[in-house]
Amino acid sequence: MITVVNMSQGPGKAKRGIPSKIENFNEWYPFIVEASDLVDKRYPIKGMDVWRPYGWKTMRLIDSLTHDEMEKTNHEEVNFPLLIPENLLDKENALVARLKRAREEGIDPDELRDEEEEGGFKKEVYWVKHAGENELDIPMFLRPTSETAMYTMFPLWIRSHKDLPLKIYQMVNTFRYETKQTRSFIRVREIHFFEAHTAHIDEEDASRQIAEDLEIVDRLMHKLCLPIIKAKRPVWDTFPGAWYTIGIDAVMPNGRTLQVASCHHYRDQWAKAFDITYENLEAKQQYCHQTTYGMSERLLGAVVGMHGDDNGLIMPPAIAPFQVVICPMIKKNSEVDTVGAAEELAETLRNGGLRVKVDSRDIRAGQKYYDWEIKGVPLRLDLGPRDIAQGTVFAARRTGGKEPLPMEGIVENCRNVLSEISDELRNRSSMHMQDVIQQLPEFVQNEGKWEMKGEIVDGKIYQMAFDGSDAHAEVIERLTGLTFLGDATEEFDTEINCHMSGKPTKRKVILAKTY
C-alpha cells in the first residue's frame, strides 16, 4: 500500500479541475505550477518558462535564504559573463587527458567513463557562432556551469596563502540543451542556478568546506521543510574532474528522487589544469584544492511536489510570498468597517515582520478561499463583524484546522501558528520519507546468473548493505531498474553481509528511480 501524505481529500476527489495528486502526480504537477501562477509555459521555447510574479517572488525568497547563509559563512557574491569562448575548454580537455593518463598508470578505467563521454559539455550547450551579420572567429557557448569561466580568472586573483580560502558564489541562469522531456523547475533548458566555488590551501581545508556546505544544506532544507538524502555518488556518477561528489536528493510523492543540490571536492585536479597556485609560507608554489556547491530552481520543484495537495500548493512559511492572507467579510450596509479593520491588522502584522496580503475583493468568500488555497498561502485570517466584536480573528491553516485567534498579541499568535504549520509540513514529509525507504530484496546466484529474491515496488526507495564491485552494482541496476544514488552519509549501526560479495559491511547504499 502506498501511504498518502499531504492530502486533505481522499483519492479521486479532484476539485475544480485540479488533477488528483495521489492518483496522477504526473498530471497534477504541471497543472498546479501554472494554475497557481508560478510560471507560464506558453512561451514559445520548450523548457523555457516565464516566471510569473508569484513564482519569481517565491524563488527570490529561497535565494534570499541562500544569500543569508553565504553571508554568514563569508562567501562573497560575484557575477561572471554568460558567454564562454570555446578555446577556454582546451584546459578542461587537458584535464580529461590527464585523467586518461592516470588510467594508463593503473587507476580503474570505470572511474573515467563519464569524463570521456562528457567531452566538456560540448554536446549539451547552446552555441553562439554568429553576432549581427558576422560569423565569430571563436565560437562561444552559454554557460552550463561556470568552472571554466571562473578558473580562467582564479590564477589572476590567487597569489599567496593570504588570498585563501577564496570563497565566492553567484546566482545566474545556466543553459542546457535538454533532449529529455522538460518539466517546470525540474528539467528545464534555462536554469535559475546557484553555484559556490572555493579554493583552499590543501585537501583538508577543502574537506572542511564540504562539511560546511552540508550544514548549509541542512539549514536550508529545514526551512523548506524537506527531508533529504545525502549520498556520495558512485564513481561513475561523479562530476568530471571531481575527486568525489555528494548528491543531495529530495523525494517526490511518487517516490522518485530529485537531485536538488550537489557538492564536489576537486582536490587539485582543476587547479593543475588551470594552473591555480599559491605561494605557501615557505615561498613555494602549491596547487590549490577546490570545491563547488550547486543548487537550482529544483528546490522550488521539490517544495511544490512534496507539500502540495489536491487544493493546490502549500508554501512553507519561510518562503511564502504571503504568509498570511486576510479576508474581510464584505457585507453591504454593514456598519462595521471590516476592510478597514483588515488593513489595520495587516499593518500590525507587517510591522511584526510578516508578509501579508489583504483580499478585499467584493466576490464570494468561496472564490477567495479557492484562490489562496491554490497558491498555498499557509495561514488565512477571516475577519467578520462578529470576530471584531469578540476581539478575535478566525484562522484557517492551509494544512488543515480552524480556530479563533485572539487579536491581543496577534503577531505572536500568527508566528506560533506559522511555526506549527512548518512543523506539520516537516512531519508529513518525514513520514513520507520513512515510509518510502525500504530494504532492497536479496540477490542470489543461480547457475552463475544473478536473480532478485523479491519485487521492486513502484514509488519506493531502497537501501542495502553493499560492499561489492562496480560489476555487482551494474547487475543490481539492471535487475532492479533502479539507479545507485550512492553511499548514504550515515552508515548502518551494525555490520550486515553484502548480498553480492558476502562481505560484512556498515556501508549503506541507496537506490531509487530518479528524475
Place this chain on the structure above:
Amino acid sequence: MITVVNMSQGPGKAKRGIPSKIENFNEWYPFIVEASDLVDKRYPIKGMDVWRPYGWKTMRLIDSLTHDEMEKTNHEEVNFPLLIPENLLDKENALVARLKRAREEGIDPDELRDEEEEGGFKKEVYWVKHAGENELDIPMFLRPTSETAMYTMFPLWIRSHKDLPLKIYQMVNTFRYETKQTRSFIRVREIHFFEAHTAHIDEEDASRQIAEDLEIVDRLMHKLCLPIIKAKRPVWDTFPGAWYTIGIDAVMPNGRTLQVASCHHYRDQWAKAFDITYENLEAKQQYCHQTTYGMSERLLGAVVGMHGDDNGLIMPPAIAPFQVVICPMIKKNSEVDTVGAAEELAETLRNGGLRVKVDSRDIRAGQKYYDWEIKGVPLRLDLGPRDIAQGTVFAARRTGGKEPLPMEGIVENCRNVLSEISDELRNRSSMHMQDVIQQLPEFVQNEGKWEMKGEIVDGKIYQMAFDGSDAHAEVIERLTGLTFLGDATEEFDTEINCHMSGKPTKRKVILAKTY
C-alpha cells in the same frame, strides 16, 4: 576655463599610479574601475567584464533602491527567458511595415528613419543557431531588450479592463553586439539591465505612467547624488515603435552626457502589432496603450565618473557597500584593546542599520587609508587609545574634512555626517552641471549658407531656444559636432527668438557630446 569639481588634489598630482581625473579622464576611468575592485576586465571576451564582489554589491544596492521604488508603485517582478525565437520578430517587423504605410499616407518620412535602419535589432544581436551537435530549426537570439518576448505573452494575460494597468518589471542581463569601443558599465556587450513594461486602458493612463516613471527617476538620482537632464528625444532618436522617448542623461566630468535611463510611450502601436487588446466596460475590444522604462549598469558608470577623484571612487552613502570603515590603531604592547572597541562600535552602528567594515589588519595606517579611499568608503573612523579615553572617534570624510565625533549618540552622529556627505556630493555635481551648461552660439546665414557665430568649447553642454525644422537641426548638428538630446522637460521662462527660424519660443533644446 573648465571648473574642477570633486578634486582633493590639484591637476597633475596623480597619486600612486592613479591617472589624474581632470587631466585624463579617459585613462582615469578604466583604471579606477579595476583598481577599486569593481570589475575585472581580463575575462577573455571584450566588453564582458567579471563583476567582482565590491562592484556587484554596489550594483545590487542600486538594484535594491529600484526594487523598493517598484514595490511602492505596484509593479510586479517577472523573469523572462533569455532566448527569443527569430520568428517572433515577424510581428515587430509588421510594426515597422505599418509605420511605413503611415509614411506613405503623409507622415514626415524622417520620423521613420531609425525604424528602417534598426530592422528589429537583427544587426546587433548574438545569434544561437546551434545546440549540442544540431542546427536549430528556428534560430534564436539573446535578448537585446524584451518587448518582443513580453508582448508575445501579454495577449494571454490581458483579457479585460480589470487586468489593467498591467505593471511588470525585470532585472536581467541583455546583450548587444557592440562594434564601438567598449567601456565598463558605459558600453558593454552583456548589460545588467532593468526594464519595466506597462499596459493601460488608454493614452492618458499611459502618460500618467510616464509621469510616475520620471518621479521614480528623480528619487533614485537624488540617492545617487546625480543631477540629470531629462529630454524628449527628437523624432529621429525615438525608440522604434515609440510615440515619444524621454532620455535621462547624466553628465560626466568631461562634459559628455551618458544616457542612464529612458522612458517610452508606445501609444497603441505595439499593441496593434502584437494584438494586445482588452474588453472595456461596454464589452468592446480595445487596444492597450503601453510604456516602458529602462535603466542599466550605466547608473554605476555615472556614479563612478561623476563623484570620484584622484584618490579613487567616492560612493554615495545610499549605495556604498560599506558606509563606514573603522580603523583601530594597532600598537604593540598597548594596554587598550582598540580592535575590541572597534568591533563593539561596528556592532552598535550595524544595529543602527549602517553598513560597516572593521579593518583590523596589522599594516601601516597609510596603506589602510589608501585602500578605503580608492574604494570610496564615505566615512572612515579612526580609533586609538586616546580617542577611547576621550569618548570620541576620529572621523575622516571621503569628501574631505576631519573631526572628532562623540561616541555618545554615535549612530545618529554617523548618520548626520553621511547625510552631509551626500549633500556635498549633490552640491558638487550640481555645480558641475550648472557650470557645464552654456548658451549655444548664434547662427547666421551668409550667402544662403549657415554659419556659427562663436565656438564650441570641449567639455560643455549647450542649450538654445529652438523652433526650427528637422533640416535646421541637421545643420546645427553638422556645424557644432554636437548631438540633439532633445527638448528639456523644463522650458525657458520667457519666449526667445529661435536662431534658425526666427520664431519666438519657450522650447529649450539641449545639445551635447554623448557617450
